[in-house]
Amino acid sequence: MSTIRDVAAAAQVHPSTVSRVFSGKARISEETRQRVFSAAEQLGFQQPNAIARSLSIQRTNTIGIIVPHVFDGYFEDSFFPQIMRGLLQTAYSSQFRILVGGSNSHQDEITQALEMLGSHQVDGFIVLSSHLDVDEAMVAALQAQDTPFVMIGQLPAANTHTDLLWVDADHEKATAQIIAYLLALGHRRIAYVGGDPEMLVTKQRLNGYQQTLRRANIPLDPRLIDYAYFAEDGGYQSVYRMCHLGSDAPTAFYAANDLMAIGILRALRELGIQVPEQVSVVGTNGSPESGHVIPALTTLYVPYAEMARHAAEMLIQSIQEEGSPIGQRLVSCEIIARDSTAQVNIHPPIYPTLGDSAHLAHSI
Amino acid sequence: MSTIRDVAAAAQVHPSTVSRVFSGKARISEETRQRVFSAAEQLGFQQPNAIARSLSIQRTNTIGIIVPHVFDGYFEDSFFPQIMRGLLQTAYSSQFRILVGGSNSHQDEITQALEMLGSHQVDGFIVLSSHLDVDEAMVAALQAQDTPFVMIGQLPAANTHTDLLWVDADHEKATAQIIAYLLALGHRRIAYVGGDPEMLVTKQRLNGYQQTLRRANIPLDPRLIDYAYFAEDGGYQSVYRMCHLGSDAPTAFYAANDLMAIGILRALRELGIQVPEQVSVVGTNGSPESGHVIPALTTLYVPYAEMARHAAEMLIQSIQEEGSPIGQRLVSCEIIARDSTAQVNIHPPIYPTLGDSAHLAHSI
DNA sequence: ATTATAAATGCAACCGGTTGCATTGTCAAG
DNA sequence: CTTGACAATGCAACCGGTTGCATTTATAAT
Numbered sequence: 175m176s177t178i179r180d181v182a183a184a185a186q187v188h189p190s191t192v193s194r195v196f197s198g199k200a201r202i203s204e205e206t207r208q209r210v211f212s213a214a215e216q217l218g219f220q221q222p223n224a225i226a227r228s229l230s231i232q233r234t235n236t237i238g239i240i241v242p243h244v245f246d247g248y249f250e251d252s253f254f255p256q257i258m259r260g261l262l263q264t265a266y267s268s269q270f271r272i273l274v275g276g277s278n279s280h281q282d283e284i285t286q287a288l289e290m291l292g293s294h295q296v297d298g299f300i301v302l303s304s305h306l307d308v309d310e311a312m313v314a315a316l317q318a319q320d321t322p323f324v325m326i327g328q329l330p331a332a333n334t335h336t337d338l339l340w341v342d343a344d345h346e347k348a349t350a351q352i353i354a355y356l357l358a359l360g361h362r363r364i365a366y367v368g369g370d371p372e373m374l375v376t377k378q379r380l381n382g383y384q385q386t387l388r389r390a391n392i393p394l395d396p397r398l399i400d401y402a403y404f405a406e407d408g409g410y411q412s413v414y415r416m417c418h419l420g421s422d423a424p425t426a427f428y429a430a431n432d433l434m435a436i437g438i439l440r441a442l443r444e445l446g447i448q449v450p451e452q453v454s455v456v457g458t459n460g461s462p463e464s465g466h467v468i469p470a471l472t473t474l475y476v477p478y479a480e481m482a483r484h485a486a487e488m489l490i491q492s493i494q495e496e497g498s499p500i501g502q503r504l505v506s507c508e509i510i511a512r513d514s515t516a517q518v519n520i521h522p523p524i525y526p527t528l529g530d531s532a533h534l535a536h537s538i
Numbered sequence: 539m540s541t542i543r544d545v546a547a548a549a550q551v552h553p554s555t556v557s558r559v560f561s562g563k564a565r566i567s568e569e570t571r572q573r574v575f576s577a578a579e580q581l582g583f584q585q586p587n588a589i590a591r592s593l594s595i596q597r598t599n600t601i602g603i604i605v606p607h608v609f610d611g612y613f614e615d616s617f618f619p620q621i622m623r624g625l626l627q628t629a630y631s632s633q634f635r636i637l638v639g640g641s642n643s644h645q646d647e648i649t650q651a652l653e654m655l656g657s658h659q660v661d662g663f664i665v666l667s668s669h670l671d672v673d674e675a676m677v678a679a680l681q682a683q684d685t686p687f688v689m690i691g692q693l694p695a696a697n698t699h700t701d702l703l704w705v706d707a708d709h710e711k712a713t714a715q716i717i718a719y720l721l722a723l724g725h726r727r728i729a730y731v732g733g734d735p736e737m738l739v740t741k742q743r744l745n746g747y748q749q750t751l752r753r754a755n756i757p758l759d760p761r762l763i764d765y766a767y768f769a770e771d772g773g774y775q776s777v778y779r780m781c782h783l784g785s786d787a788p789t790a791f792y793a794a795n796d797l798m799a800i801g802i803l804r805a806l807r808e809l810g811i812q813v814p815e816q817v818s819v820v821g822t823n824g825s826p827e828s829g830h831v832i833p834a835l836t837t838l839y840v841p842y843a844e845m846a847r848h849a850a851e852m853l854i855q856s857i858q859e860e861g862s863p864i865g866q867r868l869v870s871c872e873i874i875a876r877d878s879t880a881q882v883n884i885h886p887p888i889y890p891t892l893g894d895s896a897h898l899a900h901s902i
Numbered sequence: 903a904t905t906a907t908a909a910a911t912g913c914a915a916c917c918g919g920t921t922g923c924a925t926t927g928t929c930a931a932g
Numbered sequence: 933c934t935t936g937a938c939a940a941t942g943c944a945a946c947c948g949g950t951t952g953c954a955t956t957t958a959t960a961a962t
Contacts, residue, residue: 188942224657225593228920249623259613266640276630294586468832550910590948
């Protein structure tokens with residue numbers, strides 16, 4: 175493998191001249207340029223070694239990200255693929271690459287992140303919001319480093335991290351809107367099926383849910399608030415956890431992601447309950463999949479790819495210019511109304527009472 | 539940011555000693571080790587700069603991949619996420635990271651790949667099979683480099699590249715099996731809805747399809763062979779392209795991915811044709827989504843994550859040891875029988891004839 | 903006490919670029 | 933003919949590690 179010194183020797187110039195020819199940023203006589211290029215051609219020299227270059231200029235044109243839980247079903251949901259897509263689009267347009275690492279546990283997310291930063295392989299870092307305590311620790315750890323990072327998600331508002339860069343969706347407001355949408359359809363008993371209760375987003379959404387009900391003077395029923403594993407089966411199980419409520423059972427379900435909403439559809443189908451005639455269901459994310467099930471899911475579209483694009487833009491900007499740019503960005507979501515929601519039925523749904531509680535086996 | 543020289547000065551040892559302490563691969567007296575560690579602690583030195591390290595040892599512990607078509611809907615399908623997942627699992631277990639770059643066109647895939655390799659930022663490279671001509675060019679270009687690579691997919695059999703590393707699914711055989719499965723259900727008019735005809739996998743599957751029919755002495759009807767865009771709408775359009783065949787119309791559809799199969803389900807539903815009572819449909823990939831639609835899709839599970847794991851293993855092995863390992867690996871697929879297939883109906887399906895050919899508008 | 907042996911550490915070259923500054927060469931103005 | 937200005941290139945230090953070999957020191961064997 176040839177180096178610029180080899181090329182220099184062949185072209186009878188100094189290595190620095192070769193470097194300048196390839197950088198294109200210095201004035202080099204046309205004749206020398208040609209000599210260098212043809213020498214490079216001869217030797218099969220394609221481009222300066224990026225590693226050596228990075229060492230010298232202290233830039234890698236790479237942004238890093240750690241994927242949580244590589245061994246779990248983290249890729250089933252459309253969340254991560256959408257994030258990756260958004261990051262990649264911006265990165266590609268700015269001539270950046272993405273260095274992806276894995277992790278195995280919440281603690282490991284931080285370990286891996288620190289290792290990636292400490293190794294100086296990346297110019298900036300994207301952190302994906304996780305459990306609240308992990309986020310706090312992660313931010314604290316990253317702030318002790320000098321690599322810029324932007325978070326997709328945020329820390330609890332109370333937190334005084336005004337210097338933090340983040341982009342998030344307005345989960346609270348969006349959830350409030352979709353709950354209002356259900357209220358407008360006449361629903362009064364609306365179940366909230368959240369995801370991981372340790373995550374901020376789950377609390378934000380719960381806030382949106384509770385505020386909207388409160389404003390409408392609808393008493394909150396804790397039996398309608400449930401948390402499930404972020405997967406199809408999570409939603410499915412949740413229905414079975416609520417179906418013993420008799421006349422207090424929900425006439426509508428809000429699920430914190432589309433997979434769970436799809437699980438809810440399955441459970442209801444199994445119970446012989448018609449959607450949307452008897453019960454309405456809404457999902458969250460607006461994954462492609464939500465449009466493919468039957469009935470097509472009414473869902474809260476969360477523009478994850480767009481958020482990731484913004485995050486990458488902010489990051490790259492703060493890498494390239496010292497003066498940090500706009501620190502935060504809140505994007506809004508959008509209700510995609512489809513076929514899983516309808517006017518509440520005057521006859522409340524009848525959930526069969528089942529002596530068989532096998533379904534509860536794998537509850538959260 | 540402190541370096542090993544700073545640490546060395548503080549600990550009153552030579553930089554090489556610090557290097558050895560951190561590498562852990564040399565005998566260092568316990569006392570010196572402690573002195574070095576505490577000096578490092580003091581200075582906030584966390585680990586040796588990986589860039590400098592890479593430059594010196596000529597290894598980055600990174601494998602590269604270029605994502606095709608970042609601006610298209612490449613992430614809608616479960617293919618790429620599954621690949622990423624598999625790569626990441628193996629990489630994580632072997633302390634490797636993945637450098638991901640984007641690309642914009644077929645030609646650009648090669649450009650970007652060469653740029654990534656030429657920059658020496660990666661120790662090995664994963665190439666995703668694409669159009670046949672692109673694959674050929676890509677392989678030729680990569681073989682001219684000295685970085686090992688493994689392909690997910692393969693080149694046409696005739697090709698004498700026995701030294702190539704690849705892992706692929708046995709698409710031909712798998713397709714043959716699922717067609718045989720349909721034949722066993724009594725279907726005789728089976729439509730083949732392939733993906734991009736320029737891709738080898740499409741030809742492999744078509745071979746499986748044709749061979750199986752031929753062996754069963756069923757005449758091939760070219761009108762039942764169609765190619766569509768690898769998305770939900772592709773499958774949907776395809777049905778409308780065939781529904782004018784009257785009594786020659788298919789009683790079963792084979793689709794080359796689940797998204798297209800889902801589109802086929804939608805078209806049939808729209809036409810008032812019952813699945814599986816009147817027409818059977820099978821998909822390919824075994825994406826999570828295939829199990830969520832109604833009727834749940836019978837599909838050919840292709841273990842993309844597993845293939846990616848194998849690919850990463852082969853790659854890492856050939857990075858770490860000079861003697862190249864097993865060169866090729868063919869994994870098998872599996873039929874997941876669900877609810878979209880049934881015994882052929884004695885009454886052939888009646889596809890409504892529609893004067894309205896609006897649906898054909900966006901044909902391939 | 904002497905010498906052979908091994909353990910611990912230092913030395914210096916090397917990995918492959920970049921870049922501020924110095925030097926040389928060229929041309930035009932004075 | 934001298935001088936100044938500028939273009940083109942060379943020089944050498946630097947980026948931050950690693951590692952084969954030499955040197956010093958401690959330990960054991962004779």
